[in-house]
Amino acid sequence: MAEEAEKDSAEQGGGKSKKKLIIIIVLALLIVLGGGGAAAFFLLGGDPSPEETASAEPARKDAIYTKIRTLEGKPMFVVTLQSDDEARHYMQAYVEAKSRDQEVVDALELHMPLVVARxxxxxxxQKFETLMTIEGKRAMREQATQTVQSIMQDKIGRPGIETILFTNLVMQ
Known part of the structure; x- marks a missing residue:
């Protein structure tokens, strides 16, 4: 009887270890397949292909900044400002034009003397007191943008530039 009990317990123990082994293998397969599926989902299904992106939205060109320079190559404007207090006030401005088309940049450089003069x-x-305010500086920038855009409109048939930027503006 003792021998039969040992035989039964050995058969049951062997069955339990086989079941544990099968369960471990099935769990390992689920983890590997689940991880592989998740990786495929995130890596392959994320971003659209470049062709899809190009057809969905037009390509936006990078901005091109052109320094407005005098014929002598000076990168800034120095002018005497009008003032109510009759004192002399000066302004020094470094100016750049922002566009996104090389043709506009070439036209701007070709007509630089006219742009600088205007x-x-x-x-x-400009009045010194007006330029002391942020609104005055913004208004002057808008006027400068409109001036350069009108020159480009006359010369190449379109405004061409997006805006005029003051990269440095000093007044005294």
Whole structure:
């Protein structure tokens, strides 16, 4: 009887170890397959292909910044400002034009003397007291943008530039 009990317990113990082994293998397969499926989902299904992106939205060109320079190559404007207090006030401005088309940049460089002359006139007619405010500086930037855009409109048939930027503006 003792021998039969040992035989039964050995058969049951062997069955339990086989069941544990099968359960471990099935769990390992589920983990591997689940991880592989998740990796495939995130890596392959994430971003659209470049062709899909190009067809969905038009490509936006990078901005091109052109320094507005005098014929002598000076990178800034220096003008005397009008003032109510009759004191002499000066403004020094470094100016750049922002566009996204090389053709516009080439036209801007070709017509740089005209652009410089018109901006010089615009800057020298500004009032010191007005430019002391943020609104005054913004208004002058808008006027400068409109001036350069009108020149480009006359020369190449379109405004061409997005905006004029003051990269440095000093007044005294």
């Amino acid at each position: 901006l010089n006139t615009l800057f020298s007619t």
